[in-house]
Amino acid sequence: MSSFKERKIAKKKEEILRSAAAIFAEKGYHGTTMEEVAARLLMTKGSMYYYFKNKDDLLFHCHQMIMEKSIGQMEEILNSPLTWTEKLTNAIKAHVQLATSEKSMFMVMDKPNQHFTDEYLQEILASRTKYAQYFDRILLEGIRLKEFQNVDVKMVRMIILGALNWIQEWYRPEGEKSSEEISNAFSAYLLKILL
Amino acid sequence: MSSFKERKIAKKKEEILRSAAAIFAEKGYHGTTMEEVAARLLMTKGSMYYYFKNKDDLLFHCHQMIMEKSIGQMEEILNSPLTWTEKLTNAIKAHVQLATSEKSMFMVMDKPNQHFTDEYLQEILASRTKYAQYFDRILLEGIRLKEFQNVDVKMVRMIILGALNWIQEWYRPEGEKSSEEISNAFSAYLLKILL
Amino acid sequence: MSSFKERKIAKKKEEILRSAAAIFAEKGYHGTTMEEVAARLLMTKGSMYYYFKNKDDLLFHCHQMIMEKSIGQMEEILNSPLTWTEKLTNAIKAHVQLATSEKSMFMVMDKPNQHFTDEYLQEILASRTKYAQYFDRILLEGIRLKEFQNVDVKMVRMIILGALNWIQEWYRPEGEKSSEEISNAFSAYLLKILL
Amino acid sequence: MSSFKERKIAKKKEEILRSAAAIFAEKGYHGTTMEEVAARLLMTKGSMYYYFKNKDDLLFHCHQMIMEKSIGQMEEILNSPLTWTEKLTNAIKAHVQLATSEKSMFMVMDKPNQHFTDEYLQEILASRTKYAQYFDRILLEGIRLKEFQNVDVKMVRMIILGALNWIQEWYRPEGEKSSEEISNAFSAYLLKILL
DNA sequence: GATGAATGAGTTTTCATTCAT
DNA sequence: CATGAATGAAAACTCATTCAT
Incomplete structure (x- = not known):
């Protein structure tokens, strides 16, 4: 306490x-x-x-804060009683919401190996892998249960994460699309790859 | 001469x-x-x-070199006598090929507004817009001619470019997937959004 | 009280x-x-x-503590009813004992003019001079009473103090020589200069 | 060349x-x-x-410069066709000459382990040990050949080096004693310990 | 065309010291 | 008495850039 x-x-x-x-x-x-x-x-x-x-320390804690939130969200979704299709939809929407509401933090997070070495880097990379694996798990289970088509999981995951990680580069709060609209569009379109 | x-x-x-x-x-x-x-x-x-x-000059010419190639490729594709579906497929494949063969150059190109101001920045941004518009044109024409479904062009373009721009972050020449395989997978999967 | x-x-x-x-x-x-x-x-x-x-204050009081002890010891020796030979022997032994038992304090005491200015420095330098003069007095009296040979007092005092002030740099409590043995050796050998 | x-x-x-x-x-x-x-x-x-x-680098090279000179002098003396008594006399005189003519450099050289770590420190310590051993060798050989009395070599070496290393703390070029006089006095008095 | 020496503006970082609570 | 938070002045070090040779 x-x-x-x-x-x-x-x-x-x-x-x-x-x-x-x-x-x-x-x-x-x-x-x-x-x-x-x-x-x-x-x-x-x-x-x-x-x-x-440190200045590094500052940057590291930016990473950590977001990674914790991202992974927290993801675990909540995975533990929920939803179909894999719904889980993937929610995971995408949750990512979009976070990436738009914490745009700055997300922007700061790229190319960690240019900024960190050793322990810090290990921790960051471990979190990223964990996050990626949660996506893989959704894809894999969805495929196993025939909710999704039989795709190359790694490739599709890369497409999804790429699309999501690009958002913070172009999103503007005052832009024409709300984060709500973006999350709907992204989940709908990306799901088409799998259905 | x-x-x-x-x-x-x-x-x-x-x-x-x-x-x-x-x-x-x-x-x-x-x-x-x-x-x-x-x-x-x-x-x-x-x-x-x-x-x-300048050091900036160095960076700028990295941008320029790639942008010229990218746009050159794109114009060649647009001027070819192919269906819009084929054009999009080729555009994606061409991008993947370039992003993998010139991985370093591509990595260097992000966040131009953090490195440049004024003229340099204008030029870079103009090229990027041009490149994005070529994609939009393919999508728009494909939709008009009913080759593609009626999607939100901007959103889909963002998904496509995001997926493509993420490649340089994870691609390794010695990795399990060849650039050939990646380009096939990416074009196939991304097309599913539109078909 | x-x-x-x-x-x-x-x-x-x-x-x-x-x-x-x-x-x-x-x-x-x-x-x-x-x-x-x-x-x-x-x-x-x-x-x-x-x-x-102050931090300086800390250092100064380290000096003071040792200087008081050193001078106290010295005055006790000078006031004792011993021959000058015995007094010198005891002075050397007392210094060795203090330098070994308070090694850290002694190490801290060198180059006072690099750390202090004004009053603090005056006081430290005065104490050092006093201590040196006590040695000189022993030598001078010993010579006058023909206990010692007629040496250049300043040179011999410098040799003695140099040898003594070097001890804290190499002495290790766990080393092969006890402080007892060192004090015996030092007093015996240094006396040879005078006898 | x-x-x-x-x-x-x-x-x-x-x-x-x-x-x-x-x-x-x-x-x-x-x-x-x-x-x-x-x-x-x-x-x-x-x-x-x-x-x-580095600032450290500066300090290190001060050390190195002096150590090279000291050791060079010493080796010259050791290789000369003199008695051990003469060699010790010359070694002491040479040290005094160097310590007085390069007073600043010598002053800078104390407490190396407070300033250095690792390789730099190893090198410095190695040189110091070497220098000390040259003195030991003179003492040992002198004793073996009965030029010197049978003393505790380590203790006597510590007395000699202590006296010598103290010189730079009190020597002033404009002082009453020339370095010539000091070197004569020191060699004469210190030899008395051994004869 | 090439180079090595010089520069100076800028940045991170450290720490003794203070003081309200 | 004790403390934790804040401060500011200082210092080491870096590097893009220049320019005489």
Whole structure:
């Protein structure tokens, strides 16, 4: 159980993370200075280092936050009493919702091996693999139960994830399509590959 | 007509570009120093500045080289006497072939607005729009002639381009799938959205 | 007469000093952070500032503690009813004992003018001079009374102090020679210069 | 054979080293900024990094320069056709001469394990051991040939090296004793331990 | 055309110190 | 008395870029 203090710190950390992600997304990781991140929060550089030991650390926790949410959503869906078709639909919709509502965080997450080494990288890669495998599982089970056609699972998963990971690059909150519409369109069209 | 000298210079430039792209792809643009690029070519930093006036210039010409090829391929396909279904199939295959054979260059090309401003950026964005519009045209014409189902063109184009642009992130020349197999799978599956 | 409270504080201060000296000795003054010193004592940085107003203050009191002991020992020896030969022998032995038992503190004490300015430095330098002069007095008196040969006092004092101040650099409590053996050897050999 | 260019670079490096050592000696390693070292040479910080990759590197090369000279001198002495008594005398005199003429460099050399780790440290420690062993050899051989009394070699070597290593702390070029006088006094007095 | 030396602006990071609670 | 959070000044180091030779 977390104390009041811990909560307060956690809140602050998330605030920093969000602010950092927004700037990273705009200017790129290297194009962003710690100074800027701090300034936008009306903090000093020094204070930021009280909460995060590194610039890398900042980036890593952006990854982690999203990965936890993504995987959490996915596990909820997998544990639900739905058909595999419905599960895939929901997984796609959930991803779209997250990618659009956390656009900055998602943008920040690409090319992890350019930014990380060792443990951090291992952890990130492990999470990604896990996420990919959840998709594979849906595809595989759907195929086994004849809900889906017999496709090359890896290829189809790559198509799906590619389409989903591209969203954050073009989505604009003020754009003509709402995230709701996008998630409907994406799930409907991508399902056509399998049905 | 280009003189011998110009040819030689062009050759050298492409050599530099290729080397630079390979390192950019591995370590990221900012993670790469001019020193490294030069060293890998057994040149000195100074010499590189004879061929490219900037680090940005290096990156820009990576973009340009690929964009020219991509658009060239696309125009050839559009000008060919094929059905729209065949054209889309070929466009997808051509993209896959290029993305796999020029993996490094493709990797280097994302998030141009993080690296460029003004003219360079305008040019890059214009090329991208042009490329996207060629896809749209295929989709639109295919729909008009009833080869394709009546889909939301923008959404489907985003799915297709997303899937294609994700390839360079996971493709490995030594991987289990050849670029040939990938291009077959991708064109087949993506077409299912439209048929 | 000191109250219970004062005693308790004095105790705590010495505890802090000892801990600080140990880390200073290992990592150097600049290489040691207040954080580390505090952490090793299971305190927080903030608390330390209750006891010592400065990092410099910490270092200064390390000096002071040793200097007081050294000079105290020396004065006791000088006031004792011994021959000058015996006094020199005892002075050397006492120094060796202190340098080995308080190795860390001694290590911390070199190059005071790199760490201090003004008053602190004056005080330290004064103590050192005093200590050196005690040695000189022993030598001078010993020579006057023909116990020692007629040597260049300053040179011989420098040899003696040099040899003694080098001990803390190589002495290891678990080493082959006990501090007892070292003090015997040092006093015996150094006396040979004078006899 | 070294080219003109190499010579020029070597000269520059030594110039930097000397300047750095002087400031290190005065203010301590940590108390000295790269800026200062550069400024005193009318260079910019950046240029210094062209010649030395590190602040550590600077310090290391100070060590190396002196260690090479010290060991070189020592080997010359050992290879000369002198008695062991004369060799020890010369070794002491040579050390005094170097310690006084290169006072700054010598001052910079203490407590290497506070500044270095790994390879650098290994190398430094190896050189020091080598130097110490040369002294031991002189003592041992002198004893074997009955030139010297039968002393505890390690203890006597520690006394000698301690006395010698203390010189740089108190020697002043403008002081009352010339380095010549010091070297005569030190060799004469220290020899008394052995004769 | 090539090169090596120099530069300087910029960035991350560290830490002693303070102070409200 | 103790503490955790904040600060700001300083320092090491990096690198794209230039330019005389």
